[in-house]
Amino acid sequence: MLIDSLAFAIEESGALAPVYEKLDAGQDATLAIAASARPFAIAARFAAHPQSMLAVIPGEDAVDGFARSIAAYVGDAHVAVFPMRCDYPFAPKEPDARFAARRAHAAWALQSSADVIVVASAASLVRALPPSASRVFAPIVAAEGAEVVDASTGEVLDFESVADALVTRGFVNTGDSLEGPGSFCVRGGTIDVFLGNVPYPVRLDFFGDEVEEIRRIVPSTGQTITSLPDVEIFPVREYRITKKSVARAMPTVAKRAETDPVWREMFGRLQAGVDFPGADALLPLLYTKTETLCAYASEQTLVVLSEPRSIFDDASRTYDDACKRAEGSHISPEGLYLPPAGLDFGSAQRYTLSSIMKVGGMIDEQLPVKRTEIAGSAEKLIGRLRSLVDQRFTTVFSVPDVRARKDMMLLLVDNALPVVEVLDAELDDSSQDASDSVPTRTRRSRRGSARFGSDHPEWHRNVRRLKRGVVNVVDVDVPLGMIVPKAKIGLVSVHDTQGRNAQIRNRRRVDMTEVTFPFAPGDYVVHAAHGIALFKDLVRQDVGGMMRDYLLLEYAEGDKLFVPVEQLDRVTRYVGPEGSSPRCTRLNTSDWSRALSKARKATKELAFDLVDVYTRRASVQGFRYAPDTPWQREMEEAFPYDETPDQLSAIAEVKADMQSSKPMDRLVCGDVGFGKTEVALRAAFKATQDNKQVMVLCPTTILAQQHYTTFKERFDPFDVRVEVLSRFRSPAEQKLALEGFAKGTVQVLVGTHRLLSRDVNPHDLGLVIIDEEQRFGVGHKEQMKNLREQIDVLTLSATPIPRTMQMSLSGVRDMSLILTPPDNRRPVEVHVGEWDVDVVSEAIRRELQRGGQVYYVSNRVVKQLDGINVPRNGISCSHDRRSGRARRCGRGRGARGRGARQDDERGARARHGGFLRRRHRRARCHHDHRKRH
Numbered sequence: 001m002l003i004d005s006l007a008f009a010i011e012e013s014g015a016l017a018p019v020y021e022k023l024d025a026g027q028d029a030t031l032a033i034a035a036s037a038r039p040f041a042i043a044a045r046f047a048a049h050p051q052s053m054l055a056v057i058p059g060e061d062a063v064d065g066f067a068r069s070i071a072a073y074v075g076d077a078h079v080a081v082f083p084m085r086c087d088y089p090f091a092p093k094e095p096d097a098r099f100a101a102r103r104a105h106a107a108w109a110l111q112s113s114a115d116v117i118v119v120a121s122a123a124s125l126v127r128a129l130p131p132s133a134s135r136v137f138a139p140i141v142a143a144e145g146a147e148v149v150d151a152s153t154g155e156v157l158d159f160e161s162v163a164d165a166l167v168t169r170g171f172v173n174t175g176d177s178l179e180g181p182g183s184f185c186v187r188g189g190t191i192d193v194f195l196g197n198v199p200y201p202v203r204l205d206f207f208g209d210e211v212e213e214i215r216r217i218v219p220s221t222g223q224t225i226t227s228l229p230d231v232e233i234f235p236v237r238e239y240r241i242t243k244k245s246v247a248r249a250m251p252t253v254a255k256r257a258e259t260d261p262v263w264r265e266m267f268g269r270l271q272a273g274v275d276f277p278g279a280d281a282l283l284p285l286l287y288t289k290t291e292t293l294c295a296y297a298s299e300q301t302l303v304v305l306s307e308p309r310s311i312f313d314d315a316s317r318t319y320d321d322a323c324k325r326a327e328g329s330h331i332s333p334e335g336l337y338l339p340p341a342g343l344d345f346g347s348a349q350r351y352t353l354s355s356i357m358k359v360g361g362m363i364d365e366q367l368p369v370k371r372t373e374i375a376g377s378a379e380k381l382i383g384r385l386r387s388l389v390d391q392r393f394t395t396v397f398s399v400p401d402v403r404a405r406k407d408m409m410l411l412l413v414d415n416a417l418p419v420v421e422v423l424d425a426e427l428d429d430s431s432q433d434a435s436d437s438v439p440t441r442t443r444r445s446r447r448g449s450a451r452f453g454s455d456h457p458e459w460h461r462n463v464r465r466l467k468r469g470v471v472n473v474v475d476v477d478v479p480l481g482m483i484v485p486k487a488k489i490g491l492v493s494v495h496d497t498q499g500r501n502a503q504i505r506n507r508r509r510v511d512m513t514e515v516t517f518p519f520a521p522g523d524y525v526v527h528a529a530h531g532i533a534l535f536k537d538l539v540r541q542d543v544g545g546m547m548r549d550y551l552l553l554e555y556a557e558g559d560k561l562f563v564p565v566e567q568l569d570r571v572t573r574y575v576g577p578e579g580s581s582p583r584c585t586r587l588n589t590s591d592w593s594r595a596l597s598k599a600r601k602a603t604k605e606l607a608f609d610l611v612d613v614y615t616r617r618a619s620v621q622g623f624r625y626a627p628d629t630p631w632q633r634e635m636e637e638a639f640p641y642d643e644t645p646d647q648l649s650a651i652a653e654v655k656a657d658m659q660s661s662k663p664m665d666r667l668v669c670g671d672v673g674f675g676k677t678e679v680a681l682r683a684a685f686k687a688t689q690d691n692k693q694v695m696v697l698c699p700t701t702i703l704a705q706q707h708y709t710t711f712k713e714r715f716d717p718f719d720v721r722v723e724v725l726s727r728f729r730s731p732a733e734q735k736l737a738l739e740g741f742a743k744g745t746v747q748v749l750v751g752t753h754r755l756l757s758r759d760v761n762p763h764d765l766g767l768v769i770i771d772e773e774q775r776f777g778v779g780h781k782e783q784m785k786n787l788r789e790q791i792d793v794l795t796l797s798a799t800p801i802p803r804t805m806q807m808s809l810s811g812v813r814d815m816s817l818i819l820t821p822p823d824n825r826r827p828v829e830v831h832v833g834e835w836d837v838d839v840v841s842e843a844i845r846r847e848l849q850r851g852g853q854v855y856y857v858s859n860r861v862v863k864q865l866d867g868i869n870v871p872r873n874g875i876s877c878s879h880d881r882r883s884g885r886a887r888r889c890g891r892g893r894g895a896r897g898r899g900a901r902q903d904d905e906r907g908a909r910a911r912h913g914g915f916l917r918r919r920h921r922r923a924r925c926h927h928d929h930r931k932r933h
Contacts, residue, residue, distance in 0.1 A: 002396070002424055002476040003073040005466045006040075006489065007047035009394045015487035018364045020048070023302070023351060030352040030363045037369040037482055038306055038353050039069035040491075045302075045351070046074055046117055052110055052301040053117040054293070054348075058310035060084045060121040067119040069479045074117065082106035082120035082293055085127055088322065089336050090329035092278030097182030097236035100170070101196025104137040104234040108151075110296040111137065120293060122314035126322070126337050128283060128290035129238060136240055140165055142204055142211050143230035151232075158209040162191060170237030170275065178217075182236040192217060196236045202228065239283055241275055249285035262330040284335025292338055294345045303348045307355065315340040372481040372492050381497050382415045385471055388483070388490040389417060392469045395490045398478035404494065409473055418470040524574035524582055527553060530561060531585030531592030532574060538565075556584040622663035622790045623766055628655070629689050631718050636682055638714065641822060647675045650816035654683045654794060657814065658767075664792035669800055670818030676796045677707070679816075680769045681714060683794055688720050688747045692766025696750040699772050701726045707771070708750045715748065725751035725760075770795045844870045 010016055022029040023045070033041055042055055057066055063081055071079040082103055087093050103124075109116040111132055130136045138152030140162070148157040150165055157165055163173065166184050171193070174183045178201055184193040194201035203224055205213040214231055215224040239245075253270055256263035269276040284290055297303060305311060319339050326333040356366055374380045388395040397412075399405040405421070412419045466472045468488075481493040519525055525535045533553035541550055541562060550562040551571060563571060576582055585591045643651075650668055657664035670676050684694040696711070698704040708724035715722055723737035723746045740746035744763035749755065768791055795813075831839070847854050848871065 001047070001074070002422075002474055002478075003043050003047040006073075006394075006396070006491075007044045008465065009489055010044055010484075010487045011048060013487040013489075015367060015484070016365055019351075020045075022364060023349070024049070026349060028350040028352070030354065032354055032356045032363045032366040034369045035306070035355065036480055037367070037484075039066055039479070040073065040482070041353065041367070042117065042304055043070050043073035046078070046115075050115045052113045052115065052298065053304060054110060054297050054301055055117055055119045055304040055306065056122060056125065056311055057119065057306040058122055058314040060123045063119055063121050063124075067117075070117055070119065072477055072479045078116055080106040080109050080116050080118045082118055082124050084121060084124035084318075087280075088325050089278070089280035089283070090326050090331050090333075092276075094277050095237070095280065097170070097180070097196040099196075100236045100238060101181070101234045103238065104139075104236075105197045105232075107137040107293060107296050108139060108234065110293070110298070110301055111135070113298045113300050118293075122311040122340075122343070123318040125292050125294065125343055126315050126318045126340070127292075128336050128338055129292060129296075130240075130283065130287050131289055131291050132296045134240075134287060136238065137235060139232040139234045140169070141230065141232055142214060144211055144214055144227075146211060147209050148204075148211060156209075159189070159206050162204075166191075166193065166233070168240050168242070169233070169235035193233055195231075195233060197234050202231050204231075237275065239279065239286055241270075241273065241279065241286070243273070245286040246270060246273055248288075249282055252285050253282070260330050281331045281336065290335050290338075292343060294343060294348075297345065297348045299347055301348050302351055303345045304351045304353065306353045308352060312340050312343075315343055367484065367486060370483040370485065372483060372490075372496050374481070374492065374497055378411065378497075381492070382412075382417070384490075385412065385417055385492065386415075388492075389469055389471060391488070393483075393488045393490040394466050394468055395471050396466065396478070396492065397471050397473045398476055398481075398491070398493045399473060400475055400477040400494070402475075405473060405475065408494070412471055412473075420467060420470050420472055422466065422472045422474050424474065424476050519573040524576075524584075525553065525571050526574050527561070527563065528570045528572075529592075530555070530587060531595065532582050533561065533584055535571075536560075554584070556586040559587040561587065620663065620790055621661050622792065623690070623692065624661050625655075625658040625686060625690050625692075627659065628686070632682075632686060632689060635685050635714060635718060638717075639678060641675075643678070644675060644818070644820040644822060646670070646816075646818040646820040647679065650676075650679045650818055651682055653814070653816050654679060655686060658683065658686060658792055663790055664767075664794065664814075666793075666814040666816060667795045667797065667800060668816045668818065669797055671821070672798050674818045674821060676798075676818060677710065677771075679818075680771070680794055680796055681711060683792075684711065684748055684767060684769060685715065685718075685720070687767040687792070688715075690766070691744075691764065693741065693744065693746070693762045693764055694748045694767045694769065695755055695762065695765065696748065696769045697755055697771065698750065698752055701728065701752055703771065704750050704752050711748055711750060720747050721745060722748040722750065725749065725754045765791055767792045767794065772797060841870055 011020070016031070019029045019031050031041065042053065046053060055066070055070075057063065060083075063083065067079050067081045080102075083099050085095065085099055085103070087095050106116075106118045106120070107129065108114075110118055135152040138150070140157070141149045141151050148162050148165075149155070150157055163184070163186055167173065171182055171184045172179075174185050176185055176187065178185060178192055178194045181194050181196040184191060189206045191204045191206070192201055193204065201217040203215050203217050204211055205215070214228040216226045216228060217224050249270065250267075253263060253267045257267035258264075266276075266278065266282065269279075270282065294303075319333075319337055322333050322337045354363070356368065372384055374384045385395060385397065397408065399408050409419050409421065478491055478493040479495075481491050481496045483490045519535055521535055521537050523535050524532060526532050530553075533555045536552040536554050539550050539552045539562070541548060549565040551565065551568070553561045553563060553571075555561060574582055585595070650670075654664070654666060654668070657666055668676050668679050680696070684696070687694050696704075696707055698707055704724055704726045705728055708722060712722040721740065723740065725734055725737060729737070737746060737749065738759060738761075741749050742761045742763055749760075749762075754760075770793070831843075833839070844854050844856075
């Protein structure tokens with residue numbers, strides 16, 4: 001392997017001689033090295049001295065990437081990950097079989113001293129495990145032409161015993177078919193098992209008690225493919241419920257069950273002697289003690305610690321989080337989680353890796369590493385390689401793709417650089433040929449370790465040496481290029497050159513702002529740490545020889561901040577009052593921290609106000625409406641559609657609330673087009689029959705206009721006056737509507753946030769209807785309730801926010817569900833994809849042919865209809881830069897045109913109409929496409 005040759009180069013250079021001498025002598029050693037080069041350092045040591053390793057790093061999110069980097073050098077068979085469990089033992093939940101099996105695989109690799117590098121985060125080590133002496137994580141081993149063996153005891157299992165062994169390891173017998181990881185089924189002389197540590201199930205075909213064949217199964221089709229020589233089936237639970245363990249736990253569980261209902265339930269399940277969700281909480285009782293993964297490491301294991309201080313901090317945070325989650329659960333974290341001080345690595349040898357800049361104690365050696373700095377152009381690549389060759393470095397250029405490798409070699413030859421192609425298969429063949437002279441007893445017998453022969457005293461004789469003074473072009477995928485001056489090694493990866501160049505070319509063709517970001521240049525944004533700024537542009541900067549993309553944010557007083565696109569999650573679009581511009585924050589001041597403190601304080605005050613509002617509403621007497629009048633029944637009979645059962649139920653519940661003495665606070669929840677507006681309309685009419693006024697609050701102007709049209713058409717025959725407040729109305733019209741509402745001559749007032757203005761003074765308000773309540777802030781909604789403590793509130797929503805849903809489910813608010821769709825209602829078809837003129841044209845033509853409407857919504861108004869093959873008559877365009885009269889004309893026709901929606905669920909969608917949405921690249925052109933013929 002390539003890593004063998006690189007390990008030999010390091011050993012020959014003596015760059016790590018002090019470290020290797022101490023490690024070879026069984027002593028602890030400390031190496032100061034950059035974080036990016038640590039996977040390479042671990043892989044090099046593993047190649048020079050194959051042994052069981054436990055690499056502990058800070059941060060669970062970095063584990064998979066760290067393991068992949070090591071595996072790129074030593075191979076996947078020599079790397080295992082010990083992931084952190086996502087579930088907690090304080091709630092009855094089934095653990096993820098995939099995580100449990102991967103943890104079991106890693107723990108068994110350490111316990112059996114296999115030549116495997118186990119990568120784990122400090123957070124994953126805090127969760128307690130059964131004692132290593134219990135051998136809970138031992139797999140079931142099946143091999144072709146042999147009987148199945150239980151690795152925990154070495155016992156040979158017959159066919160019937162295999163199923164029992166699977167059950168004790170947490171697998172579930174699902175009958176005739178598999179149901180995901182952690183399941184198995186027995187059919188005739190075959191056993192299908194869905195393993196957790198690999199993404200595919202396997203089929204064990206038996207001949208008597210002997211495995212005749214092992215094949216992989218395609219989960220989606222059940223088809224068997226690819227024969228396997230053997231398979232290890234690891235547990236999907238981290239405990240075993242046996243008669244002995246149950247007998248040990250029963251006295252303690254029984255005592256706790258006398259006074260605690262949570263433990264009483266577990267006691268009943270434990271008596272049955274079967275596994276159940278939440279049994280993880282019994283782990284300290286099932287065994288005499290619990291341990292961490294560190295206890296599974298044998299004396300031959302090398303423990304690698306990457307930044308010990310950060311590891312301790314990571315473990316502390318995880319332990320504190322577990323303790324907080326345990327509060328109120330009736331389950332103590334003691335024995336389930338171990339404090340950071342309990343992470344004892346015992347007598348295992350330690351190999352500490354720390355940053356050169358943070359070294360404060362004694363170190364054995366430093367290994368400075370430099371970047372390749374070749375990004376941006378071929379000239380930088382050629383220059384860097386020439387410099388390494390001239391200094392007679394062991395120069396490696398990684399190009400995994402065959403065609404790209406040939407092209408790169410021609411490029412190097414054209415620039416007069418000496419080149420030699422070294423394939424990984426050739427390195428393995430040369431090592432194998434040389435190893436024929438090595439005595440058999442010195443070769444490792446464990447699986448996969450034949451690729452490493454460095455445990456022999458003269459292992460370096462078996463390694464093909466890489467030539468100095470030439471560019472060794474290899475097919476191994478090196479994850480990261482680096483230069484190690486002390487060892488005279490230069491690693492250059494094609495990912496440092498070709499990949500970035502390809503990204504640069506793509507960025508020239510595609511506007512990254514419009515495709516990726518939720519904001520565009522000129523928008524105000526909020527940085528989590530620095531506050532409000534103006535997003536100027538997406539720029540490229542050359543930092544340390546590396547071209548990177550940055551968000552250019554402009555703050556107050558002209559200050560600029562360059563944010564890497566990798567930190568895009570820290571920047572969000574500013575949301576504030578429409579038409580207003582916020583004040584930008586000053587950098588390097590306390591402006592933003594003060595603003596955050598004020599926001600937190602205001603949020604806390606609002607929370608107390610909410611409690612006060614609901615307390616007062618619960619204690620006061622509301623207005624009791626009279627039963628339905630003849631006019632009410634006549635208005636309801638004018639409804640042109642048949643009510644669904646859920647609609648009728650919701651209408652009855654709303655009327656019952658209105659006829660009671662308690663102020664109504666009800667949520668009507670249902671999908672778009674299911675008839676929520678009809679429920680609100682009948683409630684509004686009922687209020688007007690007792691001379692009460694109604695306010696209908698809508699999130700958008702066009703929805704307010706549509707509600708106004710619907711209410712007016714239904715209420716006009718009964719002499720109920722309906723008015724609307726929106727920018728579609730002139731100031732004089734709005735003034736007359738407000739005066740009528742104040743005098744009581746206007747019974748129903750429809751509007752947007754304008755209804756929350758101070759000049760809106762109802763004469764006798766009785767009912768407030770809030771449509772699409774998720775579009776309003778908490779303060780807006782509760783402000784309506786503060787107007788009159790006795791008013792009834794009816795909320796409509798297809799997607800209620802979590803706060804509203806929680807209040808409804810807990811009984812603070814009542815809820816009605818409309819789940820039955822109307823007759824002949826078709827489901828909404830959603831298409832998400834790249835902009836395609838043919839797809840858009842076909843969708844518009846289909847909708848127009850059936851006589852419907854199309855609202856084409858874009859966040860940037862441009863000349864959209866160019867190239868779209870649709871009829872041009874009846875097309876209009878509306879945007880904020882048109883005059884108010886033009887907007888009223890264009891939008892008014894949409895609200896009152898043919899096919900206008902009756903359910904009023906979306907302001908930009910006709911009833912059963914099409915809805916197209918696209919993020920556009922430019923926002924500079926504004927055209928009116930309306931043509932008349």
